[in-house]
Amino acid sequence: MIIFGTRVRHKVLGDGKFFCPRCQAQRSYLHKRASRYFTLYFIPIIPMGTLGEFIECQACGGTFEMSVLNQRGPAQPRPQAVNVAQMINTVPDRLKSGVPVEFLMRDLTAAGVDRDVAQSLINPHLAAGRKTCASCGLTYAAGVTTCASCKQPLSA
Ligand SMILES: [Zn+2]
Ligand SMILES: [Zn+2]
Numbered sequence: 058m059i060i061f062g063t064r065v066r067h068k069v070l071g072d073g074k075f076f077c078p079r080c081q082a083q084r085s086y087l088h089k090r091a092s093r094y095f096t097l098y099f100i101p102i103i104p105m106g107t108l109g110e111f112i113e114c115q116a117c118g119g120t121f122e123m124s125v126l127n128q129r130g131p132a133q134p135r136p137q138a139v140n141v142a143q144m145i146n147t148v149p150d151r152l153k154s155g156v157p158v159e160f161l162m163r164d165l166t167a168a169g170v171d172r173d174v175a176q177s178l179i180n181p182h183l184a185a186g187r188k189t190c191a192s193c194g195l196t197y198a199a200g201v202t203t204c205a206s207c208k209q210p211l212s213a
Pocket of ligand 1: 077078079080081084114115116117118119
């Protein structure tokens with residue numbers, strides 16, 4: 058009597074670390090390919106086709122589609138949209154603490170504030186005067202004594 062049939066065999070194609078969605082942790086995985094074989098006396102003889110490739114977690118045994126490797130970690134809370142209101146509120150303090158006008162402008166415009174609006178937010182706080190660093194040209198509020206960029210003392 059000849060005993061034949063088919064059997065699914067798994068071939069390991071690679072391994073590595075991935076973020077297992079089931080463990081919710083960094084785990085080792087095996088990248089496997091499942092193929093169906095024609096067997097004779099339970100010995101796989103003829104490959105009959107690939108059933109698919111998958112990723113197997115070595116901790117929980119869970120199997121996942123290849124795309125699981127693109128998952129970099131637990132669902133991250135989206136980076137908070139820059140809080141423009143808060144940025145605007147801190148303009149006077151930042152000017153006072155020695156942040157150059159140019160940096161504030163950059164931060165405000167990067168957060169989506171129009172240049173004109175940013176300027177008009179900063180200007181009132183420069184009413185007492187402004188200083189310009191002689192060596193790098195950055196602009197500061199009157200009370201600032203040292204350039205944040207080149208550490209040079211600022212003269213009035
Ligand atoms: Zn796992
Ligand atoms: Zn400077």
